[in-house]
Amino acid sequence: xxxxxxxxxxxxxxxxxxxxxxxxxxxxxxxxxxxxxxxxxxxxxxxxxxxxxxxxxxxxxxxxxxxxxxxxxxxxxxxxxxxxxxxxxxxxxxxxxxxxxxxxxxxxxxxxxxxxxxxxxxxxxxxxxxxxxxxxxxxxxxxxxxxxxxxxxxx
Numbered sequence: 001x002x003x004x005x006x007x008x009x010x011x012x013x014x015x016x017x018x019x020x021x022x023x024x025x026x027x028x029x030x031x032x033x034x035x036x037x038x039x040x041x042x043x044x045x046x047x048x049x050x051x052x053x054x055x056x057x058x059x060x061x062x063x064x065x066x067x068x069x070x071x072x073x074x075x076x077x078x079x080x081x082x083x084x085x086x087x088x089x090x091x092x093x094x095x096x097x098x099x100x101x102x103x104x105x106x107x108x109x110x111x112x113x114x115x116x117x118x119x120x121x122x123x124x125x126x127x128x129x130x131x132x133x134x135x136x137x138x139x140x141x142x143x144x145x146x147x148x149x150x151x152x153x154x155x
Contacts, residue, residue, distance in 0.1 A: 020058075020060070021061055024057035024058045027057075037088060040088065041087040056077065057077075060077040060080075061073075064124075064127060071128050074127035078124035082121050085114045089114040094106055
């Protein structure tokens with residue numbers, strides 16, 4: 001699998017940011033529904049928020065993939081994920097919470113979206129930290145080897 005080593009970081013970044021351009025497209029195509037959600041928080045200026053959000057979801061993934069200001073772009077996108085999770089996926093505000101019998105109601109859907117956003121933010125903060133992944137082939141050869149002091153000393 002050594003042939004994958006140069007491509008694995010790009011593929012990981014692609015998987016991390018793939019949903020954002022589609023989310024921006026969804027906002028554009030379904031503008032009225034997206035505007036209704038944007039206006040559901042206490043923040044004023046729904047159309048501006050929506051346009052700003054779509055721009056973030058288009059520009060930052062490109063920067064992350066092309067490694068152009070990728071750490072700054074990942075920081076902005078992680079912040080976007082956290083803000084949208086807290087403002088628009090407030091599962092705690094629904095009566096009965098997500099323990100409602102049956103399908104769990106809207107609270108359960110918001111809980112999963114909330115957690116998804118924080119999971120994405122975690123992956124994006126990994127890019128912000130400029131983490132240097134081990135080569136894929138090294139991981140596949142020794143998946144449980146733990147590097148120490150930045151150097152792999154295990155035999």
